[in-house]
Amino acid sequence: MDKNDLLPIGELARRTGLAVSAIRFYEDKGLIQAMRTMGNQRRFLRSDIRRLSFILIAQKLGLGLSEIEAELATLPQGRTPTLSDWQKLSRSVRVALDAKIQLLTRTRAKLDECIGCGCLSLQRCQLYNRDDRAGAGGGTGPRYVLD
Amino acid sequence: MDKNDLLPIGELARRTGLAVSAIRFYEDKGLIQAMRTMGNQRRFLRSDIRRLSFILIAQKLGLGLSEIEAELATLPQGRTPTLSDWQKLSRSVRVALDAKIQLLTRTRAKLDECIGCGCLSLQRCQLYNRDDRAGAGGGTGPRYVLD
DNA sequence: GCTTGACCTCAAGTTAGCTTGAGGTTGCAT
DNA sequence: ATGCAACCTCAAGCTAACTTGAGGTCAAGC
Numbered sequence: 001m002d003k004n005d006l007l008p009i010g011e012l013a014r015r016t017g018l019a020v021s022a023i024r025f026y027e028d029k030g031l032i033q034a035m036r037t038m039g040n041q042r043r044f045l046r047s048d049i050r051r052l053s054f055i056l057i058a059q060k061l062g063l064g065l066s067e068i069e070a071e072l073a074t075l076p077q078g079r080t081p082t083l084s085d086w087q088k089l090s091r092s093v094r095v096a097l098d099a100k101i102q103l104l105t106r107t108r109a110k111l112d113e114c115i116g117c118g119c120l121s122l123q124r125c126q127l128y129n130r131d132d133r134a135g136a137g138g139g140t141g142p143r144y145v146l147d
Numbered sequence: 148m149d150k151n152d153l154l155p156i157g158e159l160a161r162r163t164g165l166a167v168s169a170i171r172f173y174e175d176k177g178l179i180q181a182m183r184t185m186g187n188q189r190r191f192l193r194s195d196i197r198r199l200s201f202i203l204i205a206q207k208l209g210l211g212l213s214e215i216e217a218e219l220a221t222l223p224q225g226r227t228p229t230l231s232d233w234q235k236l237s238r239s240v241r242v243a244l245d246a247k248i249q250l251l252t253r254t255r256a257k258l259d260e261c262i263g264c265g266c267l268s269l270q271r272c273q274l275y276n277r278d279d280r281a282g283a284g285g286g287t288g289p290r291y292v293l294d
Numbered sequence: 295g296c297t298t299g300a301c302c303t304c305a306a307g308t309t310a311g312c313t314t315g316a317g318g319t320t321g322c323a324t
Numbered sequence: 325a326t327g328c329a330a331c332c333t334c335a336a337g338c339t340a341a342c343t344t345g346a347g348g349t350c351a352a353g354c
Contacts, residue, residue, distance in 0.1 A: 010300060020301085021343055029341090039350050041301055061254060065341070094258055101251050107208060108244050111237060157330060167331090168313055176311090186320050188331055212311070295354100302349065313338075320331065 006035065006043035016052045023052065031055060031069055047080045054089065061097050153182065153190035163199045170199065178202060178216050194227045201236065208244050 013020045026032050027042070032051055034042035051072065058068045071089055075081045160167045173179050174189070179198055181189035198219065205215045218236055222228045 008300075019343075022341085024302095025342060037350090039301085040303095041350070057258070059341095061251075061258075090258060094255065097251065097255050097258065101248060101255065104208075104244065104248050104251070108241065108248065111204070111208075111241055111244065155331075166313075169311085171332095172312060184320085186331085187333095188320070206311095297354090298352090300350080300352105303347090305345090307344070308342085310340090311338100313336100315336080316334090318332075320329100322327105322329090324326090 005046050007046065007048070009034075009042045009044065012044050012048060012052065015049050016056065018052060018056070026052070026055065026065075029065060029069065031065065031072060045080065050081070050086065054086070058093055061093060062100060063093070063096065067096075152193050154193065154195070156181075156189045156191070159191050159195060159199065162196050163203070165199060165203070173199070173202065173212075176212060176216070178212065178219060192227065197228070197233065201233070205240055208240060209247060210240070210243065214243075 007015070009020050009023055012018075012023055016023075023032070024042075027034055032044070032048055032055075034044050034048075037043055054072070055065075055068055058071065059065075063071070071092060074089065074092070075085055154162075156167050156170055159165075159170055163170075170179070171189075174181055179191070179195055179202075181191050181195075184190055201219070202212075202215055205218065206212075210218070218239060221236065221239070222232055
């Protein structure tokens, strides 16, 4: 009931739906850690399923891996995260999500104004207000837009 | 009052806030077209300012260049787009935006359920429903998530 | 004991959306 | 007519988030 709790990478992949290569990639990036067998094979904790699941959800919400790493870093080290630890994380993500929705909603309102005036013009249209130009979309976008 | 209306690339860059290299890149991708002087320099129409502005806005809303290209393709060819042409486009983008907001909002609702149950578990949590896993975030994300 | 599938590392390739650099030409002002 | 900023092309580089491939090892069943 001890070694039984250690999963090889393929198992973890099966359980989470991630590709084996993706999990190795995440380990490389420090998002997840693994023990090694004598034969140098990775063995993961059961709780890593949840960790990876969290990564998937957070990505789905548009967070980048580095942001996710930051979130995960708030989990307690040394011990397996409890349910309430995860709830805390979820709430933190919820906040980020709220912000994203708000931003999109505000942008939509401006777009509506723009449809009204039909301008799409740099000088007049609110959508071009520099101050407001940060991180609106979820995507990568050109530097300029994300400045 | 004719040649006067043709802008060199630097002008266009200044007016839109885009980098010259970005504009050339967009031309390469077919998002915008230019005439050439005898000396092989690009000359753009005034209406291209608006075209580029549209690209910026659409990107801000999380659309990819290929999606934007598709939108732009609905503009009339041969003549300079009218105000009402642009309004039509704006409305089309508004629809996409609505969808994006809805998706995020639904996801938020599920996240709330998840906070409630605290599971984050592949078997039980709605967030993991495969059928629902398509294109939620704005970002690129792993293939798997966007399938 | 040997085959087979899961595992290992490390390097290079992929897509998106650009930027940077090298090396060369144009065009406007003086 | 000359200087210099702005323009040109083409190739390579960059970040994110992975995948693919080459070449090799481990472990479990027959």
